Amino acid sequence: MLTYSFEHRQGESLYEHLYRCIRQDILQGRLSPGEKLPSKRTLARNLGISVITVEGAYNQLTAEGYCESRPRRGYFVMAVPPRKLSVADKGKQGRKQVLSEGADSVSCIDLTANRLQPADFPFALWSRLMRQVLSRQEAELLERSPGQGILALRQAIAGHLQSFRGLNVAPEQIVIGAGTEYLSALLIQFFGRDKRYGLENPGYERIRKIYQANGADSAAIDLDLQGIKLADLRAAGVEILHISPSHHFPTGIVMPVRRRYELLDWAAESAGRYIIEDDYDSEFRLTGRPIPTLMESDVHERVIYMNTFSKSLTPTIRISYMVLPRALVVPFQEKMGCYSCTVANFEQYTLAKFIGEGYFEKHINRMRTTYRRRREMFMDLLQASSVREYVTLIEHGSGLHLLLRLAVDMPDKVLQEKLRAADIRIRALGEYYAGEVPARAEHVFVLNYANLEEKEVRQALAAFARCLSSDECLASV
Structure with missing residues (x-):
């Protein structure tokens, strides 16, 4: 059973400290590739911490590729090549080295825009x-x-x-x-x-x-x-x-x-x-x-x-x-x-x-909270709309945009033109490819939610619903 001390965390959160301890064991070979990690409840009980803390550590390790989650089986260690000390690590050990695009119109809801609301x-x-x-x-x-x-x-x-x-x-x-x-x-x-x-x-x-x-x-x-x-x-x-x-x-x-x-x-x-x-x-x-x-x-x-x-x-x-x-x-x-x-x-x-x-750090923390709320607002409104029947979300828990895979038969450009007629601007994933667009990228669209207000999300989802509910749009699913 994995056992770690939480006495000297130096300001780290519990889950971050646990994540670092497990990562270190993986990098140093104390946990072998393919080895099954303890279940979240078992490890939480053994360490005297919450299941949520263990889940946060496991999720971070999974996101970075140190372990993988297998449905109904648990978490398993991935093979990671051993690494030498980085220059930064050596510096910490005492060796210091010193060296001498925008919307077409005001009324258009632009789901591609990289802009900021004035209040932000x-x-x-x-x-x-x-x-x-x-x-x-x-x-x-x-x-x-x-x-x-x-x-x-x-x-x-x-x-x-x-x-x-x-x-x-x-x-x-x-x-x-x-x-x-x-x-x-x-x-x-x-x-x-x-x-x-x-x-x-x-x-x-x-x-x-x-x-x-x-x-x-x-x-x-x-x-x-x-x-x-x-x-x-x-x-x-x-x-x-x-x-x-x-x-x-x-x-x-x-x-x-x-x-x-x-x-x-x-x-x-x-x-x-x-x-x-x-x-x-x-x-x-x-x-x-x-x-x-x-x-x-x-x-x-x-x-x-x-x-x-x-x-x-x-x-x-x-x-x-x-x-x-x-x-x-x-x-x-x-x-x-x-x-x-x-x-x-x-x-x-x-x-x-x-x-x-210190103002930049405070600003980032405030905006992270703001963007999380806007993301949750978008998700809630999407789930409450009829559009959810045609949409599969693709996201990786990072950044200010996500991908929407739409269950439609019509070409992406035709759907974009229909949405443009409803004052909705969105870009297809295929537009970001150089050369031939693979089949897996068809009917996938890039949506930036960070600058959207609730009324804009409602208006955009209503436009999507009108376009997607038409007979020529529907895919055979």
């Missing part, structure tokens, strides 16, 4: 911080920003990554830019257009267009239910891989730990291979704790971490950042140091205060 943005606080920057940092505002961004913001981001994502990085590794598209273009110029870049298929179409616009040799690599397959990666001759392992857009897939280690080992095989980790929507995993980053597990320093404040604050604040491996800092500065930072000092200093004074 902390306008009063943001304006107060802006006034403080203007009155107290006049000299700094007129100084030229370093190419990688002002030091204060890079320090604040480094602190945030340490506390929220468990990444021990130096400010010198961080590069600030106006959007992940700009940062991706910088990396293409840094590595070279002659490199072979691998992109997820389906994937975020704007990233694909950025690679094309910069003349990069790119390949769309198809996904299975766990992400990009190593065999396909090798067959395409990819050297630089751009992925979103913690929450893929648009499918919502969370890459399990075994697949992550396969990709990290692939990157370590050749000196010129790197992985660009787009940590899309990582702040808004609504069930369980955030999925660990790929960079955290990277012992060979081949991962470039990338994130943005567009989802966590607002898309109109064009501030993104990436974290370079230590070995790339100096080469990047030498080759790309001619570029100026594309974010104004004023916005950088304001965001630095917002993060450094």
Whole structure:
């Protein structure tokens, strides 16, 4: 029977501490692949904790690929390759390293929009911080920003990554830019257009267009239910891989730990291979704790971490950042140091205060609660409507969108036109594919619920009901 102490949790919740203990036993081989874990009730009784706590730990382990749930049989340990200590882990042991799109009309309900309701943005606080920057940092505002961004913001981001994502990085590794598209273009110029870049298929179409616009040799690599397959990666001759392992857009897939280690080992095989980790929507995993980053597990320093404040604050604040491996800092500065930072000092200093004074963490916690309530509202209204007869939900407990599989016979474009006539805008999953769309993606639609009000959800579901109830729409189910 598994036995763990809960006396020295250091602020961790019970379920998170239990999750870490079991994960450690799996990684160190004390729990063997295929071994059955104790039932939730048995383990809860043995440890003197609640069944809900055990369930939370088991669900997190399952989400990350450390174990699997078999119906009516229980939870079983998955095979996970042993790992060396990461650079961050070594740092914790005492070795410190220091380095010198929108709606067509106002009335249209846009289920694809990545926008924020005005009440969700902390306008009063943001304006107060802006006034403080203007009155107290006049000299700094007129100084030229370093190419990688002002030091204060890079320090604040480094602190945030340490506390929220468990990444021990130096400010010198961080590069600030106006959007992940700009940062991706910088990396293409840094590595070279002659490199072979691998992109997820389906994937975020704007990233694909950025690679094309910069003349990069790119390949769309198809996904299975766990992400990009190593065999396909090798067959395409990819050297630089751009992925979103913690929450893929648009499918919502969370890459399990075994697949992550396969990709990290692939990157370590050749000196010129790197992985660009787009940590899309990582702040808004609504069930369980955030999925660990790929960079955290990277012992060979081949991962470039990338994130943005567009989802966590607002898309109109064009501030993104990436974290370079230590070995790339100096080469990047030498080759790309001619570029100026594309974010104004004023916005950088304001965001630095917002993060450094703890407001960003509070904002994320508040918005996570807000989005969870909107998700529950959408689910409740969906279940109460006639649309539920035609809909299968596909989600992975993460991010601000989900997939709807509709039981219809008509082509996706025809249904979209019918919905557009009812002032409802929605995108089909097939639109995110490069090349041929597989049959499994047909009649699947991407829905962003984060910015919807109750009246909009009711209106959208009513429009869906009218379209789906027509004779030409119904599938033979």
